[in-house]
Amino acid sequence: VKKIDNILQIENKMAEENFKNKIMYITSNINIETFTGEKENFFGEGDVLSPDSLYTELNNESGFGKNSCIGIEFKLRLEKLEDKRFNIIIGQSSNEAEMISMSKKYYLQENVKIEKNKVKSKWDILSNTIKIKTPSEPINLLMNGWLPYQTISSRLYAKTGYYQSGGAYGFRDQLQDTLAFKFVKPDILKRQILKHSMHQFIEGDVEHWWHDETSRGIRTLFSDDFLWLPYVTADYINYTLDYSILDEKTSYREGKKLESNEIEKYDIHKESNVKESLYNHCIRAIENGLKFGENGIPLIGAGDWNDSFSNVGIKGKGESIWLGFFIYDVLKNFIPICKYKEDEDKVIKYTEIMEKLKKNLNNNGWDGRWYKRAFMDNGETLGSLQNEECRIDSISQSWSVISGAGDNDKKYIAMESLENHLIDNETAIIKLLDPPFERSKLEPGYIKSYIPGTRENGGQYTHGAIWTIIAMAILNLDEKASECFRMVNPIEHSRTKEAANNYKVEPYVMAADVYAKSNMAGRGGWTWYTGSSSWYYKAIIEYILGLKIKDGYIYIEGADIKHLKEIYVEANFTEGNGDDEDSVIIPGWMIPDIKKAVMDNELSFMLKRPSDDSNNSTLASVKPHGPQDQEA
Numbered sequence: 001v002k003k004i005d006n007i008l009q010i011e012n013k014m015a016e017e018n019f020k021n022k023i024m025y026i027t028s029n030i031n032i033e034t035f036t037g038e039k040e041n042f043f044g045e046g047d048v049l050s051p052d053s054l055y056t057e058l059n060n061e062s063g064f065g066k067n068s069c070i071g072i073e074f075k076l077r078l079e080k081l082e083d084k085r086f087n088i089i090i091g092q093s094s095n096e097a098e099m100i101s102m103s104k105k106y107y108l109q110e111n112v113k114i115e116k117n118k119v120k121s122k123w124d125i126l127s128n129t130i131k132i133k134t135p136s137e138p139i140n141l142l143m144n145g146w147l148p149y150q151t152i153s154s155r156l157y158a159k160t161g162y163y164q165s166g167g168a169y170g171f172r173d174q175l176q177d178t179l180a181f182k183f184v185k186p187d188i189l190k191r192q193i194l195k196h197s198m199h200q201f202i203e204g205d206v207e208h209w210w211h212d213e214t215s216r217g218i219r220t221l222f223s224d225d226f227l228w229l230p231y232v233t234a235d236y237i238n239y240t241l242d243y244s245i246l247d248e249k250t251s252y253r254e255g256k257k258l259e260s261n262e263i264e265k266y267d268i269h270k271e272s273n274v275k276e277s278l279y280n281h282c283i284r285a286i287e288n289g290l291k292f293g294e295n296g297i298p299l300i301g302a303g304d305w306n307d308s309f310s311n312v313g314i315k316g317k318g319e320s321i322w323l324g325f326f327i328y329d330v331l332k333n334f335i336p337i338c339k340y341k342e343d344e345d346k347v348i349k350y351t352e353i354m355e356k357l358k359k360n361l362n363n364n365g366w367d368g369r370w371y372k373r374a375f376m377d378n379g380e381t382l383g384s385l386q387n388e389e390c391r392i393d394s395i396s397q398s399w400s401v402i403s404g405a406g407d408n409d410k411k412y413i414a415m416e417s418l419e420n421h422l423i424d425n426e427t428a429i430i431k432l433l434d435p436p437f438e439r440s441k442l443e444p445g446y447i448k449s450y451i452p453g454t455r456e457n458g459g460q461y462t463h464g465a466i467w468t469i470i471a472m473a474i475l476n477l478d479e480k481a482s483e484c485f486r487m488v489n490p491i492e493h494s495r496t497k498e499a500a501n502n503y504k505v506e507p508y509v510m511a512a513d514v515y516a517k518s519n520m521a522g523r524g525g526w527t528w529y530t531g532s533s534s535w536y537y538k539a540i541i542e543y544i545l546g547l548k549i550k551d552g553y554i555y556i557e558g559a560d561i562k563h564l565k566e567i568y569v570e571a572n573f574t575e576g577n578g579d580d581e582d583s584v585i586i587p588g589w590m591i592p593d594i595k596k597a598v599m600d601n602e603l604s605f606m607l608k609r610p611s612d613d614s615n616n617s618t619l620a621s622v623k624p625h626g627p628q629d630q631e632a
Contacts, residue, residue, distance in 0.1 A: 001037040001062040004096070007103055008035055010070065022092050025099050026070060028084045033420075034073040037063025042071035061365045065087040067393050087112055090093045111566030126152060129184045132545065138491035139308065139540065141268040141508070147537040150183060150509045151177055154528040156188070161529025168209040168217075171196055171225045171529055172305070175232045182239045183547075189236050190245060195280040196229060197250045202274060204288025207253060210269070219255055220264040221302035221314065223323055227289050230282035234333035243340060246279040255285065263314055279341055284353035286334065289327055290353060293319040293375065296360030298327055300411045305444065308456045315377040322373065325399035325406070328357050330475055332404065354405075361400070362407045370417040371396040371406070373433070374444075382444060383433070389440040392421045393433040397462050401471035415471060419480065422468075430465035430485045434458055436517070453517025455525060460514040462488060463534035466539050473543035478532075485544060488536065493522065510536055 001010050007027040015362045031404025036042055036058040044052025058073050059312035078084060089106045093099040105111050105416035127148040133140060136630045155177040160166050178192040198215065206226045210217025237243060243445050247585045253269040276284075291299045303309045312318040338346040365371050372381025372392035383393040397414040400406030406414065422431040437448040450457035465488050472481035488490050492502040493514075505511055505524030512530035515523045 003035060006032055007069065007099065008072065009099065016301050022094065023096065023099055024092050025071060025103065026090050027086045029088060029105045030074055032072050033075050034058040034060055036061060036071045039067045042069055054515050072619055084486050085109060086380050126184055127378065127566060130541065136342055138489045141491060142489065143540055146508050147533050150301045150528060150533040151173065151537065155531065155533070164529045168211050170209045171199060171206045173229045175228045177534045178535040179232060179235060182236060183541055186236070186240050193233055193236060193245065194250055194278065197278055198271065200252055200281055201255060201287065202228070202252045202282035203257065206577040207269060214259065215268050215270055215499065216266065217256060217269050218264055218266045218395065221258065222304065222307070223299060223301040223320065224304045224326060225287065225508065226285040227327065228562065229285045231276065231284055234337060246277060246337065246341065248278050249275045250278065250281065252286055258375065264402045268493055279473055280531065282334065283346065293317055295319055295364040295375055296356060297321055297365060297375065298323040308447030308607045309374065312374050312376050312444050318617060319375040321361060321371055322399055323397045324357055324361045325403040326397065328405040329403035358405045362410060367427050368408060370414045371400055377608055380442065385482045388433050389437045389442060390433050391435060392410025392417060393467055394430065398467040398471040402467065412475065415473065415475060415477070418468060423484065427516065428493065429455050429460035429516055429522065430468050430484060430487060431458055431516055432456055432461040453511045453516050453520070459516045459525065462510055462514070464510055466535045470539050493524070509533065562613055
């Protein structure tokens, strides 16, 4: 840290860090009297509430090599009832000239006001593309601002949170985060797809996570990461009809394959000279996932969606029932794309694999009352009635429904078992699995190091809980879906002072997990940085409100959740660059009785996106029996 005029300049001096090429700075339009780069000097014998620096000047030392922080001191004199405004500017620049220029710009109050208004306007657009009004105020509050804000600010921009300070891109993580934003700004989803495709290796596997700034990432044996690329690509195409994305060419990453004794490797992976179409990237991902064990179930590797099942398949024999359902869903949605590309060999191959996989999942993956979770390298089963711990796992049940691969009778039996064993009505949580790992001989991985009833080890992992809600909605288990939907809403955990004191964390953003056992039951885990915010937003729009967008049309389907008998939806979907003439607005439409409207087809309206030979978008209501007939 050094002071240049009234600017504190902070640089990273670590020799191996690319971040050293950037300059962070702090300045103000009033004089910075003293500063410090040392926590010890700032706090002294005090604490956060009363640091010693409130009573003494700071030492003007950089704190290099010590416990770092940035502390600054101002001296203000205020007369009675006097109001003074001043600016504190925190920024990053590539050089000193840029730093000085930006500092001078934002010394001026008028420039700060202009930028503030721009920021507010941007967030209004991003968070209010779809506005809803229902009798449930907790839903309204989250949907009309908080969920989009949480996902974009924490997951896509900062890529960090109070409980997980990272900054890296996660391959499966940020892809899923953008799923909901097809409703807000499809370009966000498109850019993320193409970006992630560039962090795939030619063999089809990907970097589990990486830092753009350093080109460092981790290559692993996780078995699901790469499959989210074709999954999200198919979802994007279904929504936008933008098949041209399949022909976009992007590069691969270069890196050594993992050795037989390696589970993961953190290394520098440079961009290769090999470029292929996104379609080929997706095909390579799918092909890399078509590795099956002796039960005809996909190999789990060093973990699937549940990273903490890190020992289940590291010897190359363990299988994941959940992964089988997920691959089935990927193939089901990608086969139409193969047909579009006239790739008949892949259509035939993937169709045959789907048929065999469905049979194996329903025969070898079925435990009598629910679907098993996994087979370990040594042949032991997870998620079986015979297990002392992890007798049942939720995501095998929910994805048997979501994928459509579960036999019809088994899907209903599995979801009934999920309800009986994993939904805790008293604590108002949906557990990921039960009982948690603690004392049994099973050694599934680092999941066992978590306190029983926390995070993946038997707590509510909200991401998985939302999949339960989606599965219930698909099966038209409306009252149950409605109640589970309410359980997952953080506002419902803070309605009273007593409840808020127990929940302890912010009620306006999704929590990644909620604890399930003993004196911690009902306490929120980490917040902000969680993929559940995007999935909850997607679940509300598609499965609660029933707003579906596919193949260029928008329609209401299946929105018959009991506690949302009346809703008001207003949407502004923007094409192209967002100019007014490219916007299609669905004016607010009060739906007095959703169930009746959907059953009678009274409010199935379709949005026809612009065709190649037309510049006009049209909104036409079909059987427009409502408050008013609308056409735009």
